[in-house]
Amino acid sequence: MSDSAVSTSRALFERASVVTPGGVNSPVRAFNAVGGTPRFIRSAQGAWLTDADGHDYVDLICSWGPMLLGHAHPEVTAAVQAAVGRGTSYGTPTEPEVLLAEEIVGRTPVEQVRFVSSGTEATMSAIRLARGFTGRDVVVKFAGCYHGHVDSLLASAGSGLATFAVPGTPGVPASSTALTLVLPYNDRAAVEQVFAEHGDRIACLITEAAAGNMGVVPPDPGFNGFLAETCRTHGALFVTDEVMTGFRASSRGYWGIDGAQEGWVPDLMTFGKVMGGGFPAAAFGGRAEVMGHLSPQGPVYQAGTLSGNPIATTAGLTTLRLATDEVYDHIGGVAETLKTAAAEALTRAGVPHVVQSAGTMFSVFFTDPAHGPVRNFEDASRTDSTAYAAYFHAMLDAGVYLPPSAYEAWFVSAAHDDRAVQTVLDALPAASQAAAAAQGGAR
Structure with a gap:
């Protein structure tokens, strides 16, 4: 997505950088780990975020976890x-x-x-x-x-x-x-x-x-x-x-x-x-x-x-x-669908990766599965952050908002319906190819 397409976010970030250290009130929001212009979000509804320039994104951070039911639940x-x-x-x-x-x-x-x-x-x-x-x-x-x-x-x-x-x-x-x-x-x-x-x-x-x-x-x-x-x-x-x-x-x-x-x-x-x-x-x-x-x-x-x-x-x-049993069943099913699809797309693109979960939370590590599962911080630090940055921006351009850091969990909500899930599924192949092209920038 070109800078002109996010001109309002860019202008807000420039203004914020004058009055707020780094332009943000929590470090990961600055996009330092992935590069580019942080999106300033104007509103959110259900599984979707809308930025200050009017672009919609499927939200896979859910305010870093809290929005279990989705945004603005009635x-x-x-x-x-x-x-x-x-x-x-x-x-x-x-x-x-x-x-x-x-x-x-x-x-x-x-x-x-x-x-x-x-x-x-x-x-x-x-x-x-x-x-x-x-x-x-x-x-x-x-x-x-x-x-x-x-x-x-x-x-x-x-x-x-x-x-x-x-x-x-x-x-x-x-x-x-x-x-x-x-x-x-x-x-x-x-x-x-x-x-x-x-x-x-x-x-x-x-x-x-x-x-x-x-x-x-x-x-x-x-x-x-x-x-x-x-x-x-x-x-x-x-x-x-x-x-x-x-x-x-x-x-x-x-x-x-x-x-x-x-x-x-x-x-x-x-x-x-x-x-x-x-x-x-x-x-x-x-x-x-x-x-x-x-x-x-x-x-x-x-x-x-x-x-x-x-x-x-x-x-x-x-x-x-x-937050009923039905809500957790739905969230668990969506998480399973997305992590399976992400793994399949990365495999087809030839990108080494490990997908791990804890209940309804999951992460994709851009690291060689030959090393086995990620069990500690040393293992996690092997992830290819350059490949992840390319993957992140390809997903963002396709209307999917991932965590702007390779070291964070992905979250879904009860509001992630078929349309939201399909948007993510459609974005995965091109994002995986972008990660493949960028491989080699391990942290």
């Missing part, structure tokens, strides 16, 4: 409009937050939840609570698992397997990551070693229930159960981050696919995205014994002016109530 919109008419924020308890908490408790193994306004707040608060509950300071995480921009979790691996982390970005002091240990994902031996060396100091281990921020990398069979048991043995808390997967991977999140089948329960969980119905809302929860350490019941302080606000909780409650 029942969600009506519920939000009614809530806005009653006032947007009171700074007091409200009924919708009770109802949403009950809905979350009913779907997951948590006994109590506390609402916040972002996934970052949820993970930050869960770690604070874990430290307060255990009286310990050390946190264990995995390379490639993203838990928001919390200082202590924006950490890179140190020089040795069981050494403490170093800051992963400027602006994070070394003291903030000095009590964080970063391990390779899906590596049981690394977990055993770090708990053998530091077990009596570890407050918690935090992991994405299924990794989605290095592309979709599911845990090996039994890995999450192993983590839960290891934490229990050493008196640490096991924290599963379901900000992305919660109520998205399945009706009960990834825990419904994994923990509910294997019989393990996390001590704390974090939620976001779908549970806010497209509004800024997140939560952390767990067993009552642990949650009881939060203020005002306990000594661990956490607060937020807009936490549990009536607009976001109404949107989230309505979304979850409408």
Whole structure:
């Protein structure tokens, strides 16, 4: 698509770049990983986005997960409009937050939840609570698992397997990551070693229930159960981050696919995205014994002016109530159709690739399948980002909006109907040929 065809988006991006760092309010939106002009979206309906220049796209990011039902769902919109008419924020308890908490408790193994306004707040608060509950300071995480921009979790691996982390970005002091240990994902031996060396100091281990921020990398069979048991043995808390997967991977999140089948329960969980119905809302929860350490019941302080606000909780409650088994069956079927078709088109074009999924979420890695499945961040980093950029732009030109990064999940919604699916299917062959022509630019 020529620059003249997106002149309004380009003009808006130029204006935004003057008043906003990089022209965007979250880095991946800038298209830095794929090049070109970011599309400024004017509106969205169902499975479609419409940009400022009037071009329509099938949406395969769904606001990075939250839009489970599709954009501007009439029942969600009506519920939000009614809530806005009653006032947007009171700074007091409200009924919708009770109802949403009950809905979350009913779907997951948590006994109590506390609402916040972002996934970052949820993970930050869960770690604070874990430290307060255990009286310990050390946190264990995995390379490639993203838990928001919390200082202590924006950490890179140190020089040795069981050494403490170093800051992963400027602006994070070394003291903030000095009590964080970063391990390779899906590596049981690394977990055993770090708990053998530091077990009596570890407050918690935090992991994405299924990794989605290095592309979709599911845990090996039994890995999450192993983590839960290891934490229990050493008196640490096991924290599963379901900000992305919660109520998205399945009706009960990834825990419904994994923990509910294997019989393990996390001590704390974090939620976001779908549970806010497209509004800024997140939560952390767990067993009552642990949650009881939060203020005002306990000594661990956490607060937020807009936490549990009536607009976001109404949107989230309505979304979850409408997220029936039939909705998940439809989303799962669409995801299966698209990932199968994407793999077939890339195979015909001779593009090495691996397709992976976690429930209804999936990713296409432009990496050699001879290496086996993508199991960790090192594997994910082999993806050919140049080929992906060509693939992305070919899909965009054909009216399909993919994640503007090779390291993100693809999402679909209940609103992805036959027309939307066919648009994607029609775009795949040419996009695969574009990727084939661009092969060789591995990260």
